[in-house]
Amino acid sequence: MKEGPDISRVAALIGDPARANMLMALMNGKALTASELAAEAGVTAQTASGHLGKLQSGDLVQVRKQGRHKYFALANADVAAALEGLMGLAAGQLRTRTGPKDAALRHARVCYNHLAGQKGVQMYASLLRRGLVREDRDEVALTPDGISFAEEFGIDLDGLTSSRAPLCRSCLDWSERRTHLAGSLGRAMLTRMETRGWVRRDADSRVILFSRDGSAAFEAAFPAVMEP
């Protein structure tokens, strides 16, 4: 009867609307303070404090104290992946109300800290097609060609590989139902595109906006792969 881990506790943790909103707000990878999360969830500071305590003891978020602020972030990439999985289910059954922002979100958005949406899967597909990354088992790895490509793109691979987190990871996209690039490389790719001026993040959403030049440069660097 009791096989495997106890799902219901984690699910119940995510199951509260206020907590779910907080987690969704953290999906852009940036750390937020308790009051920001309270506003995001639409509750007062006291209740937010309670929720954040539960999220923390449930290992869904990590916290860093800084001065009189407390910064919260998702605990790890697994949490983000699990949330995306739930989003896939929720999107499937609730196809009503396709808000105005939804189109922009599907086009390009930030997932935890990397590029997601149509442009995310396009980039990943292009990398795969050109043999720059390879999926071996579930591990995603840069090929030799990919290593030189990444360095040419302006990414400090030595700095990345020294960290604990896996360099490459694949993450299932809830809107596209395809995989896109995650991991520290995915994160570095996105920040590099920001510093290059290709993209910028919308201030109060997860939308990623392409500049005119950036859009052209992106299409040149990661041409869309023909559908099968």
Place this chain on the structure above:
Amino acid sequence: MKEGPDISRVAALIGDPARANMLMALMNGKALTASELAAEAGVTAQTASGHLGKLQSGDLVQVRKQGRHKYFALANADVAAALEGLMGLAAGQLRTRTGPKDAALRHARVCYNHLAGQKGVQMYASLLRRGLVREDRDEVALTPDGISFAEEFGIDLDGLTSSRAPLCRSCLDWSERRTHLAGSLGRAMLTRMETRGWVRRDADSRVILFSRDGSAAFEAAFPAVMEP
């Protein structure tokens, strides 16, 4: 504030212990009746009826009426994938109590309807290594070599490809944190191994037991890939 789909509803649906137990019981892919699920969840028939109604209207399970029985099954593979994602989180934080069955579960179990656990990822890794399947984008496909291999293995590919469901899919394993083969091919592979007498399913758990000959045959067919 309200971006993307509403996660909390689905999560709350899974968040109840009784419903979570039901879903876990359905993870072996077999359809169960309402009373079996009631027993599995440890509740009476009435409350189970209520829970199953919610799961159904939440599109997490599908139902088929047969005589005076109602058979429930997971709605689709996406549900199974989302549940596995949650299991990954729950397993991470609750590393206590590694029951006696856990070792067997990690070794080989059924996930929805295909092989999971150490043996599942071993098979998938071997298929990849030998070039029998290829991951292109997130789509997994049989190579020409893989097609002849599958037919030689005794699988009717024509019958499979005619169905709606994708032939190959990858599914993240919560215990191994690696990918294994899902989709209708993954399902067919497992049933083929059963009819060949390589494996049999434990009656009241998700454990898959290898026969002596089956274990040897499996190792010969899908040799373990060296760790990187």
Place this chain on the structure above:
DNA sequence: TTCATAGTTCGACGTTAACCGAAGCATTCA
């Protein structure tokens, strides 16, 4: 020191939802 801001703790209120007993349909078997 004094004030303002960030966050927490406490207590009380209200809503929600799980749960079961009992009764009611529906289907199958004798």
Place this chain on the structure above:
DNA sequence: TGAATGCTTCGGTTAACGTCGAACTATGAA
């Protein structure tokens, strides 16, 4: 036809949990 089984609906009880007001601690600024 009657009896048994599988499932559902209805009421009423109970417990859990989210919510906020008010009071409290801690850090930083004037």
